[in-house]
Amino acid sequence: MSAAPASAPGSPPAEGAQARRLTEFIFRIRELGIVIALVALILVTAILEPRFVEADSLRNLALNASIFAILAAGQTLVIITRNVDLSVGSVVGLSAFMAGDVLSSHPGLPWPFVFVLGMALGAACGLLNGVLVTLGQVPALVVTLGTLYVYRGLAFLWTSGRQVNAETLPDSFLGLGTDSILGVPILVLIALVVVLVVGQWLRDYRAGRELYAIGSNPEGARLAGVRSDRRVLTAFVLAGALAGLGGVLFTARFGTVDATAGTGYELTVIAAAVVGGVAIFGGTGSVYGAALGALLLGTITSSLIVLRVEAFWQQAAIGALLLLAIAFDRLVGLRVDARLRRRSARRAG
Amino acid sequence: MPADSAPPAPSTAAARPPADAAPEGGSARLRAVAGSWEALLVGLLVVTAIVGQAISSEFLTTDSFTTGSLDFSEVALMALPLTLVIVSAEIDLSVASVLALSSALMGYLWNQGLPLELIMPLCIVLGALCGAFNGVLVTWLGLPSLAVTIGTLALFRGLAFVVIGDDSVTDFAATWTDRAFGNFAGTFIPNTMVLFAILAVAFGILLHATPFGRSVYAIGANEEAARFAGLPVRRVKLILFVLSGAVAALAGVVISLRNSTAAANVGQGFELTAITAVLLGGVSIFGGRGTIGGVILALLLLGGIQKALTLSESISSYWIQIVTGTLLIGAVLGPNIARRVGEARRRHAHHQQEGPA
Numbered sequence: 001m002s003a004a005p006a007s008a009p010g011s012p013p014a015e016g017a018q019a020r021r022l023t024e025f026i027f028r029i030r031e032l033g034i035v036i037a038l039v040a041l042i043l044v045t046a047i048l049e050p051r052f053v054e055a056d057s058l059r060n061l062a063l064n065a066s067i068f069a070i071l072a073a074g075q076t077l078v079i080i081t082r083n084v085d086l087s088v089g090s091v092v093g094l095s096a097f098m099a100g101d102v103l104s105s106h107p108g109l110p111w112p113f114v115f116v117l118g119m120a121l122g123a124a125c126g127l128l129n130g131v132l133v134t135l136g137q138v139p140a141l142v143v144t145l146g147t148l149y150v151y152r153g154l155a156f157l158w159t160s161g162r163q164v165n166a167e168t169l170p171d172s173f174l175g176l177g178t179d180s181i182l183g184v185p186i187l188v189l190i191a192l193v194v195v196l197v198v199g200q201w202l203r204d205y206r207a208g209r210e211l212y213a214i215g216s217n218p219e220g221a222r223l224a225g226v227r228s229d230r231r232v233l234t235a236f237v238l239a240g241a242l243a244g245l246g247g248v249l250f251t252a253r254f255g256t257v258d259a260t261a262g263t264g265y266e267l268t269v270i271a272a273a274v275v276g277g278v279a280i281f282g283g284t285g286s287v288y289g290a291a292l293g294a295l296l297l298g299t300i301t302s303s304l305i306v307l308r309v310e311a312f313w314q315q316a317a318i319g320a321l322l323l324l325a326i327a328f329d330r331l332v333g334l335r336v337d338a339r340l341r342r343r344s345a346r347r348a349g
Numbered sequence: 350m351p352a353d354s355a356p357p358a359p360s361t362a363a364a365r366p367p368a369d370a371a372p373e374g375g376s377a378r379l380r381a382v383a384g385s386w387e388a389l390l391v392g393l394l395v396v397t398a399i400v401g402q403a404i405s406s407e408f409l410t411t412d413s414f415t416t417g418s419l420d421f422s423e424v425a426l427m428a429l430p431l432t433l434v435i436v437s438a439e440i441d442l443s444v445a446s447v448l449a450l451s452s453a454l455m456g457y458l459w460n461q462g463l464p465l466e467l468i469m470p471l472c473i474v475l476g477a478l479c480g481a482f483n484g485v486l487v488t489w490l491g492l493p494s495l496a497v498t499i500g501t502l503a504l505f506r507g508l509a510f511v512v513i514g515d516d517s518v519t520d521f522a523a524t525w526t527d528r529a530f531g532n533f534a535g536t537f538i539p540n541t542m543v544l545f546a547i548l549a550v551a552f553g554i555l556l557h558a559t560p561f562g563r564s565v566y567a568i569g570a571n572e573e574a575a576r577f578a579g580l581p582v583r584r585v586k587l588i589l590f591v592l593s594g595a596v597a598a599l600a601g602v603v604i605s606l607r608n609s610t611a612a613a614n615v616g617q618g619f620e621l622t623a624i625t626a627v628l629l630g631g632v633s634i635f636g637g638r639g640t641i642g643g644v645i646l647a648l649l650l651l652g653g654i655q656k657a658l659t660l661s662e663s664i665s666s667y668w669i670q671i672v673t674g675t676l677l678i679g680a681v682l683g684p685n686i687a688r689r690v691g692e693a694r695r696r697h698a699h700h701q702q703e704g705p706a
Contacts, residue, residue, distance in 0.1 A: 060445050084495075138632050138681040141440075141495070145621060149674030156667035264617075267499055280496040312613075313512055316507025322500035 030277040034292040045303035063296035066191035072272040072290040074242030077235040083213040090151035095247025100164030111173040118248035121243040126240020131201035141257030159259040166255025177253030181349035199287035212325030215282025275325040353537040395410040401657035408558035411537035417656035423600040427623045429552040430593040438569040440634025442498040444597040445619035446505035451601025456518030456611030480594020484587035517612035529606035539698035553641040569636025616675040629680045
């Protein structure tokens with residue numbers, strides 16, 4: 001593009017800008033699409049059952065989506081690099097039990113310490129994943145499927161059947177999961193901050209942009225001088241740390257935890273990211289989209305409950321939505337490809 | 350665990366030099382690698398047998414084979430077509446959900462008063478349809494199978510709950526539940542293992558001795574080249590997904606009869622165990638490589654480890670997950686490290702050769 005003005009001043013940069021506008025538009029439309037679906041869903045549910053838009057019910061909805069939004073933000077970083085982290089649910093379980101166990105056995109401990117501990121534990125889990133993927137050259141699917149088992153097994157070994165109860169936890173800690181500041185639940189505020197910080201980092205910072213480069217063209221990124229291994233490792237460590245954070249928040253919200261905390265979360269989290277426009281084969285998507293995806297999945301669950309649709313439909317609905325989202329992305333992708341091809345054909349002719 | 354993981358390193362290293370010695374013959378080298386992989390699994394099996402026997406004197410008995418293999422029947426069945434799917438460089442995460450949907454439908458139709466002889470084929474047809482649904486999305490719409498089958502994992506499991514809810518059906522005809530639970534003609538081999546053996550032979554022949562099987566390898570190794578070579582890539586993949594769905598549904602029938610219970614929550618997480626078995630069996634997650642024989646050995650190994658750990662009184666059964674996960678990662682990591690060491694050694698040798706000249 002930088003060489004283009006020399007050959008035909010004026011027109012090629014305009015073409016480039018147009019192409020950029022087009023892709024930007026598609027991206028915006030992608031996130032806009034989820035927002036529209038979200039609004040439509042809330043409206044329809046509210047019309048059928050006005051209780052749905054009462055403050056209490058909306059608050060619950062936001063609380064439920066918060067932890068998933070944080071996890072989806074971490075997952076997005078990994079998926080963008082053309083990898084995947086299936087161990088997220090197990091890391092949540094490990095960190096959740098750790099937080100509960102430490103706080104109930106050391107009541108005097110200031111609770112922020114548990115957050116540091118939980119994120120460090122998560123980051124360590126992520127580091128192991130990342131090292132096996134980058135240095136060990138084992139596919140991420142295999143590594144994290146394996147660590148899904150290992151981390152869960154460690155959680156079971158650690159708890160050996162025990163369970164942490166809410167009564168043994170300090171009130172100030174449990175308050176994080178229930179209290180509000182200016183009417184906004186603290187948990188939601190934490191999720192918003194995390195999503196914004198991680199989202200901006202991925203969108204605007206060099207390290208973040210390089211994750212996209214690695215995901216859309218690994219070889220090209222390497223030739224362009226991107227230190228892929230280091231970046232992928234960073235993505236895994238960050239995703240692990242966020243899963244650790246999610247685990248601590250899980251304990252704050254639910255109070256009672258055992259070794260099964262977060263079982264099966266990995267699929268919901270990946271579904272949230274993919275519904276939010278993060279392509280499973282890397283290079284496309286945003287943290288904001290993934291967080292919106294988490295919110296949409298949470299809203300569907302809540303609205304089905306409010307509408308007294310049998311709870312059994314929830315899982316089927318999530319699955320169907322995921323399939324719709326990837327089919328939609330594929331069709332849009334084909335459209336854009338065709339358009340860009342036509343355009344370059346015109347330019348050539 | 351340390352005892353389990355120690356032997357692989359030396360034995361891969363030992364198997365390497367001959368493979369590296371003949372870099373010209375690509376297929377010979379491939380065969381040597383595959384051969385060494387299966388030898389490694391056999392070695393691990395022997396270690397498991399020794400450790401298992403040390404843990405409990407009941408380990409190497411026909412009785413423990415009967416119960417151990419019975420508990421592993423469904424995963425073993427699902428791993429067979431999954432092997433072909435993964436060799437073709439796709440994946441099917443929805444198998445355990447198809448199993449549940451099949452179980453749920455079985456319970457529902459039984460409550461409607463249909464005979465089992467009619468219900469069972471219907472369930473398998475349903476499973477084939479589920480597989481076809483996956484296959485159409487993957488081949489016709491060109492969607493990644495990882496994303497599609499995560500979606501249908503949720504969808505089919507959800508539909509299983511829609512069909513039967515929280516209920517479970519437990520009053521199946523005893524003639525069939527006895528058959529599913531019983532042993533083959535007075536031996537210690539469970540009937541379900543006979544079923545597995547028949548299907549294993551069938552899938553082994555399909556993958557290793559038919560043009561169809563060769564095309565599965567070709568597609569997995571290089572899909573574009575396979576298409577240019579005129580192979581019906583879409584049709585082959587569609588057939589593989591249909592087979593995977595049908596066998597998963599059959600596994601659903603088996604587990605319902607074996608436990609005399611049809612329920613929607615059955616077999617949660619089985620997809621991961623089945624995939625672990627396939628990858629541990631030496632099938633490449635990137636496709637194009639692997640054998641049914643390796644997968645059968647891996648199934649024996651996983652089943653053996655599980656049985657040994659459940660038999661032991663001092664070792665917590667939670668170790669099963671840790672051992673399974675470690676084996677899965679080790680299965681890919683081990684050869685990678687061996688290859689790197691081999692390459693480094695070859696470079697070194699090359700260097701020394703060039704030095705004096």
